[in-house]
Amino acid sequence: APQSYEHIKVSTPRPGVGLVELNRPKALNALFTPLILELNTAMKAFDHDPSIGALVLTGSHKAFAAGADIKEMSTKDFADAYGADFIESWSELPNTIKKPVISAVNGHALGGGCELAMMCDVLYCSEKANFGQPEIKLGVIPGAGGSQRLTRAIGKSRAMELILTGKNFSGREAFDWGLAARVFETPEQCVDGALDTAEQIASYSRIAVKAGKEVVNKSQDLGIREGVEFERRLFHGLFGSEDQKIGMQAFAEKKKAEWKHR
Numbered sequence: 001a002p003q004s005y006e007h008i009k010v011s012t013p014r015p016g017v018g019l020v021e022l023n024r025p026k027a028l029n030a031l032f033t034p035l036i037l038e039l040n041t042a043m044k045a046f047d048h049d050p051s052i053g054a055l056v057l058t059g060s061h062k063a064f065a066a067g068a069d070i071k072e073m074s075t076k077d078f079a080d081a082y083g084a085d086f087i088e089s090w091s092e093l094p095n096t097i098k099k100p101v102i103s104a105v106n107g108h109a110l111g112g113g114c115e116l117a118m119m120c121d122v123l124y125c126s127e128k129a130n131f132g133q134p135e136i137k138l139g140v141i142p143g144a145g146g147s148q149r150l151t152r153a154i155g156k157s158r159a160m161e162l163i164l165t166g167k168n169f170s171g172r173e174a175f176d177w178g179l180a181a182r183v184f185e186t187p188e189q190c191v192d193g194a195l196d197t198a199e200q201i202a203s204y205s206r207i208a209v210k211a212g213k214e215v216v217n218k219s220q221d222l223g224i225r226e227g228v229e230f231e232r233r234l235f236h237g238l239f240g241s242e243d244q245k246i247g248m249q250a251f252a253e254k255k256k257a258e259w260k261h262r
């Protein structure tokens with residue numbers, strides 16, 4: 001059943017593509033709990049929808065998300081944060097969504113907004129996107145994976161500088177440093193580019209795409225030897241899928257593959 005949301009917009013603008021737009025304009029998409037819960041629900045619904053092959057997550061041209069909601073957080077004490085596992089619900093996104101998620105980042109992506117963008121599988125942005133981990137200015141540190149994901153993406157020295165100074169960085173810098181896969185001139189081009197890529201991914205075998213996401217993510221957790229072994233097992237496993245036969249036969253016959261798992 002279609003669900004209506006208050007703080008996000010959900011649509012399917014291209015074949016096989018689910019689009020989630022953060023939509024809390026008055027607070028520059030600050031990520032308060034009701035928004036995160038809607039985001040989780042919508043992402044899970046797309047993940048379970050067999051007609052969807054890839055997802056795009058974006059905000060507005062002004063803000064992807066200006067961070068966790070500072071007003072919501074400001075009065076929490078340690079017992080509130082630790083006892084109620086504050087931020088726990090955020091970790092559902094990268095852990096439970098099996099389909100690829102592309103973030104299209106325009107405007108501010110600060111603190112938790114930057115972290116949310118980095119949780120996605122592929123990060124696209126426009127040149128004027130404004131990234132940063134400004135938590136240090138609020139007397140805290142990143143809490144949704146920022147210190148780990150930013151450091152892996154751009155290296156220790158740069159990540160340390162950014163996290164300890166709270167300095168922002170541009171979409172152009174995010175691309176130059178390897179955090180973003182692509183940088184676009186305008187926000188429109190950025191969202192279109194993300195939708196194009198999602199549509200292309202959605203045109204392939206769902207089984208192969210799922211395995212592709214899984215193996216790349218394993219590289220973040222495993223050493224090289226275990227990682228390569230893990231990849232090999234999954235590669236071998238795909239010879240048990242109809243789509244391996246379909247894909248390779250289509251090549252030999254110079255035809256377009258008609259995937260079973262689509």
Ligand code: HXC
Binds near residue numbers: 112135
């Ligand atoms: C709550 C926020 C907010 C936030 C903006 N707003 N960011 N509310 N939490 N993170 C609200 C403002 O209070 C204001 O509401 C409205 O959005 C518009 O913002 P302005 O500041 O008036 O806009 P502008 O002057 O254009 O400045 C934009 C900005 C600034 C530079 C992005 O809003 C800003 O610095 N925001 C905070 C960024 C930040 O520190 N993020 C990290 C949060 S900590 P009113 O009602 O006044 O109109 C974090 C920790 C994550 O994310 C840890 C794990 C999750």
